[in-house]
Amino acid sequence: xxxxxxxxxxxxxxxxxxxxxTQTYAxxxxxxxxxxxxxxxxxxxxxxxxxxxxxxxxxRAHDIRMYRFSSKLIPLATHEALAGWxxxxxxxxxxxxxxxxxxxxxxxxxxxxxHFCVFSTPRPEVLANSIRDIVYHVRMLEAMGLDERSKNNIxxxxxxxxxxxxxxxxxxxxxxxEDRLRHRITLENDDKTFNAKxxxxxxxxxxxxxxxDIHHHAVNPGDTGEEELTEGLWPRIAETxxxxxxxxxxxxxxDLPPKIHASSPKHVxxxxxxxxxxSAEPVVSFLRRAARTSAALxxxxxxxxxDAALFRLMEDLxxxxxxGEGVKVLDGxxxxxxxx
DNA sequence: ACCTGTCAAGTCTGG
DNA sequence: CCAGACTTGACAGGT
Numbered sequence: 001x002x003x004x005x006x007x008x009x010x011x012x013x014x015x016x017x018x019x020x021x022t023q024t025y026a027x028x029x030x031x032x033x034x035x036x037x038x039x040x041x042x043x044x045x046x047x048x049x050x051x052x053x054x055x056x057x058x059x060r061a062h063d064i065r066m067y068r069f070s071s072k073l074i075p076l077a078t079h080e081a082l083a084g085w086x087x088x089x090x091x092x093x094x095x096x097x098x099x100x101x102x103x104x105x106x107x108x109x110x111x112x113x114x115h116f117c118v119f120s121t122p123r124p125e126v127l128a129n130s131i132r133d134i135v136y137h138v139r140m141l142e143a144m145g146l147d148e149r150s151k152n153n154i155x156x157x158x159x160x161x162x163x164x165x166x167x168x169x170x171x172x173x174x175x176x177x178e179d180r181l182r183h184r185i186t187l188e189n190d191d192k193t194f195n196a197k198x199x200x201x202x203x204x205x206x207x208x209x210x211x212x213d214i215h216h217h218a219v220n221p222g223d224t225g226e227e228e229l230t231e232g233l234w235p236r237i238a239e240t241x242x243x244x245x246x247x248x249x250x251x252x253x254x255d256l257p258p259k260i261h262a263s264s265p266k267h268v269x270x271x272x273x274x275x276x277x278x279s280a281e282p283v284v285s286f287l288r289r290a291a292r293t294s295a296a297l298x299x300x301x302x303x304x305x306x307d308a309a310l311f312r313l314m315e316d317l318x319x320x321x322x323x324g325e326g327v328k329v330l331d332g333x334x335x336x337x338x339x340x
Numbered sequence: 341a342c343c344t345g346t347c348a349a350g351t352c353t354g355g
Numbered sequence: 356c357c358a359g360a361c362t363t364g365a366c367a368g369g370t
Contacts, residue, residue, distance in 0.1 A: 020363095022364085023366075024348085025347080026346090072364085079349085081348090129349065157350085159351095306344075
């Protein structure tokens with residue numbers, strides 16, 4: 001199985017390259033020239049996009065083929081008070097340049113709208129905000145000129161005291177989204193409410209691919225044991241991706257491999273928190289089992305130290321390779337994992 | 341230059 | 356019923 005690794009949003013290696021510079025609404029409304037204030041937001045967005053491009057070039061230089069964009073590329077993008085503002089016109093060229101570069105380097109890119117995007121919510125205004133947030137993220141992918149292989153990963157949301165009803169509400173409300181939005185979404189198991197089995201059931205029902213977070217699974221496994229995860233759930237998760245490839249007319253698993261997230265617990269007292277780095281052994285242990293089913297897989301690292309954690313993991317993988325642990329570091333940032 | 345409280349947004353818990 | 360925790364990088368205002 002061929003595995004590629006990626007990291008999230010910012011680089012700890014490239015200096016002064018934040019893709020998430022912003023402005024508070026309090027600061028924005030203090031400026032009395034509204035046009036100038038809006039131009040300032042657009043200037044910040046251009047700076048964020050130009051730093052995003054710098055990070056993509058850094059990825060290319062280090063054979064990193066997977067990256068998650070910051071959701072904060074455009075400051076105050078979905079704020080109520082800026083509802084009439086369309087930043088995409090001014091940012092057209094900047095978005096296109098980022099997208100063109102990602103395509104040229106054949107990078108897998110994505111977004112991860114954060115916890116304000118909740119399709120299980122019983123509150124109509126929260127649902128409306130969630131749709132607005134998804135539209136914002138989809139418009140960014142479209143402005144980059146990226147096809148539907150590039151997606152926005154979300155969680156199902158809260159349980160509100162009744163997880164079953166909540167899951168049904170998720171399926172109903174999510175199902176009402178137009179195809180243009182639905183085809184841009186993946187579903188991920190979370191660390192305290194919807195576990196891997198429940199998330200997979202929902203993903204199968206609404207027909208979107210599922211992203212498996214193996215750290216979330218470790219702290220929120222439900223009744224799913226390790227054996228059932230790799231022998232029972234993983235083949236079904238891989239199948240959600242096969243269906244998506246079929247829908248997109250892609251023939252090879254390498255064209256859109258299943259995706260997982262990996263991170264390590266911050267501390268025994270805070271097992272849900274993300275550690276600075278990622279321990280290689282538990283990840284390799286999962287990958288070797290997944291390799292029974294899959295020929296390709298992409299793994300997003302969610303570590304505090306971002307790309308620095310990725311570089312350290314690659315060094316640790318080389319160490320495992322030298323000990324004959326079923327790992328082989330290839331060129332192009334790819335790692336070959338042998339099944340066991 | 342550095343430190344600390346705050347930030348647009350949601351949900352859950354505990355008092 | 357409401358305040359605070361959760362989580363995160365960066366702003367904003369202070370020294």
